[in-house]
Amino acid sequence: MSGKPRLLAVDDEQRGIELVARVLRKIGTVDLAMSGEEGWQLFQVAPYDVVISDQRMPGMSGVELLTLVADRAPHTGRILLTGYTDFAATVDAINKGRIHAYLNKPCPPDQLRMMTSSVAEQVRLQKLNESLIQELSGRNDELEEVLASLRLEQKSMVEAARTSTAREIGEAFAERAANLLETLARLASQLAESASLHEARQVASSLRELADAPPLALPASLMPAEKKN
Numbered sequence: 001m002s003g004k005p006r007l008l009a010v011d012d013e014q015r016g017i018e019l020v021a022r023v024l025r026k027i028g029t030v031d032l033a034m035s036g037e038e039g040w041q042l043f044q045v046a047p048y049d050v051v052i053s054d055q056r057m058p059g060m061s062g063v064e065l066l067t068l069v070a071d072r073a074p075h076t077g078r079i080l081l082t083g084y085t086d087f088a089a090t091v092d093a094i095n096k097g098r099i100h101a102y103l104n105k106p107c108p109p110d111q112l113r114m115m116t117s118s119v120a121e122q123v124r125l126q127k128l129n130e131s132l133i134q135e136l137s138g139r140n141d142e143l144e145e146v147l148a149s150l151r152l153e154q155k156s157m158v159e160a161a162r163t164s165t166a167r168e169i170g171e172a173f174a175e176r177a178a179n180l181l182e183t184l185a186r187l188a189s190q191l192a193e194s195a196s197l198h199e200a201r202q203v204a205s206s207l208r209e210l211a212d213a214p215p216l217a218l219p220a221s222l223m224p225a226e227k228k229n
Contacts, residue, residue: 004028005049005120010039010065011081012057016105020052020081023109027117036060040068050077050120052112054105070098075127077119081105 005028011017017032024030031048033039037060039053051069055062066078080102094102100119103112 005124006046007031007116007120008033008039008042008048008051010034010036010051010053010057010062012054016054019109020112023113024052024116027113028120036062036065039065043069043072047073047076049123050079050116052079052081052116055080055082066099074098075123075130077116077123079103079116079119081107 007024007028007030009017009020009024009030010033011020012034014034017034021030021032028049031042033042036053036057039051040060043051051066053062053065062080062082066080069076069078078099080099081104082102083105100122101115103115
């Protein structure tokens with residue numbers, strides 16, 4: 001509800017409805033109905049923020065009207081105007097019409113204005129609260145989607161890092177093996193071409209050093225999994 005509240009006043013007495021209208025126009029825009037049926041027709045066309053209805057009217061009573069209003073638009077404010085002898089109707093309105101407030105007729109104008117303003121503000125805050133809850137709920141859903149996307153991206157990055165690390169280790173291992181094979185080939189060639197016993201011994205010494213070096217082992221991450229018996 002933004003700006004002034006939209007109010008619907010319902011009373012079958014001309015004098016009563018004019019008084020209510022004069023009081024309520026100071027706090028909002030007011031439409032008038034001279035019966036419960038007319039008030040209900042107006043409400044179905046354009047729901048109001050607050051409905052103020054007299055109880056005793058020919059045809060549809062105030063309780064019946066406010067009950068329909070409560071069923072159709074629970075967030076609409078509902079105020080019942082009753083006579084001092086309408087205690088049973090007041091209790092019925094509280095149970096069925098789920099009214100926000102009731103006033104005994106005749107009620108002072110200031111009291112009517114204050115009560116209507118209070119109910120209108122209550123309705124406004126309730127609608128605002130629900131709007132904020134819906135907005136926060138929507139943003140929470142968006143946040144969950146973002147977090148899910150980040151988790152997938154993180155998982156993808158971890159997998160990529162593992163693949164990259166394994167590839168780099170494999171490349172380093174292959175390079176080391178190639179260098180060793182190259183060295184062995186060179187020493188074998190020198191041994192075959194050695195012209196003297198001294199050169200042969202030097203080549204044999206180099207081969208012995210390679211034999212004594214730490215074995216070339218495949219990293220554990222690249223070792224094939226052992227088969228279970």
